[in-house]
Amino acid sequence: MAGLSKHLALVTGGSRGIGRSIALSLARAGARVAVNYLANEKAAEQVVAEINHLGSQAVAVRGDVSQKEEVAEMVEQIHRILGAIDILVNNAGIGDPYYQDVVSVKEELWDKIQAVNLKGTFLVCQSVLPDMLSKKWGRIVNISSTSGITGGTSGVHYAAAKGGVIAFSKALAQELAPAGITVNVVAPSKIDTDLFHLVTPPGKEEEVIKKIPVGRLGTPQDVAEAVLFFAREEASFVTGQTLVVSGGY
Numbered sequence: 178m179a180g181l182s183k184h185l186a187l188v189t190g191g192s193r194g195i196g197r198s199i200a201l202s203l204a205r206a207g208a209r210v211a212v213n214y215l216a217n218e219k220a221a222e223q224v225v226a227e228i229n230h231l232g233s234q235a236v237a238v239r240g241d242v243s244q245k246e247e248v249a250e251m252v253e254q255i256h257r258i259l260g261a262i263d264i265l266v267n268n269a270g271i272g273d274p275y276y277q278d279v280v281s282v283k284e285e286l287w288d289k290i291q292a293v294n295l296k297g298t299f300l301v302c303q304s305v306l307p308d309m310l311s312k313k314w315g316r317i318v319n320i321s322s323t324s325g326i327t328g329g330t331s332g333v334h335y336a337a338a339k340g341g342v343i344a345f346s347k348a349l350a351q352e353l354a355p356a357g358i359t360v361n362v363v364a365p366s367k368i369d370t371d372l373f374h375l376v377t378p379p380g381k382e383e384e385v386i387k388k389i390p391v392g393r394l395g396t397p398q399d400v401a402e403a404v405l406f407f408a409r410e411e412a413s414f415v416t417g418q419t420l421v422v423s424g425g426y
């Protein structure tokens with residue numbers, strides 16, 4: 178499938194987990210891909226090598242999505258090397274390794290969770306949009322979580338940030354529809370990644386799986402398939418939507 182061969186995608190947090198699968202899937206669909214990372218340069222370069230092996234172009238770019246200057250520099254660097262981004266997947270995210278009740282959550286951690294998950298999504302959209310607006314074409318897919326819909330099991334800070342991503346995306350979808358840019362959300366749950374194991378106490382995995390009707394953890398590829406649907410040319414009439422990928426959880 179080479180349906181996205183005219184396009185350049187940026188996947189934030191593309192070095193590991195869900196972002197890595199999204200980057201590879203977009204490349205398999207023909208897109209050139211910028212793979213953003215925060216600290217794991219080696220892992221990001223490995224994703225780039227795999228994309229090159231698939232016959233597509235890619236670049237690894239460091240940048241903390243919660244820092245405006247770093248985001249601007251990252252987007253400028255991608256522009257210089259590969260051109261204008263027209264598919265953006267805001268996937269970079271963090272959770273709290275310890276479940277904490279609302280009284281225990283420190284203000285600093287609250288701010289950090291909002292900064293990476295929610296403000297990061299806003300900052301990267303803001304930086305990438307001028308090119309999409311001038312092309313009158315764009316696809317934005319933001320990765321939220323079922324916590325942003327149900328409240329979830331990861332605490333108020335994470336739920337607030339992920340719920341914010343959904344509300345932000347709906348407002349942005351309305352704003353950008355006349356410009357040919359769609360904005361949609363994928364809300365995963367219980368996907369087998371480093372983050373899942375960070376927030377799931379050791380030994381509790383089987384208990385979690387028992388609560389998933391499909392009877393297994395999700396894979397990063399399960400999430401990537403949903404992102405691909407929204408990124409396709411043919412999804413131009415779908416905007417402001419949230420697709421839950423949770424095995425029925």
Ligand SMILES: NC(=O)c1ccc[n+]([C@@H]2O[C@H](COP(=O)([O-])OP(=O)(O)OC[C@H]3O[C@@H](n4cnc5c(N)ncnc54)[C@H](OP(=O)(O)O)[C@@H]3O)[C@@H](O)[C@H]2O)c1
Binds near residue numbers: 189193
């Ligand atoms: N796994 C799940 O069950 C699950 C469920 C619901 C929602 N999600 C959401 O899905 C997304 C991906 O999660 P995951 O499970 O794949 O996580 P992960 O395995 O922990 O990977 C996180 C990715 O985000 C990058 N990252 C972290 N902070 C960043 C920052 N400030 N700036 C730029 N990049 C940053 C990391 O880069 P480095 O490699 O450089 O550290 C890494 O590539 C997140 O938004 C998460 O909230 C996951």
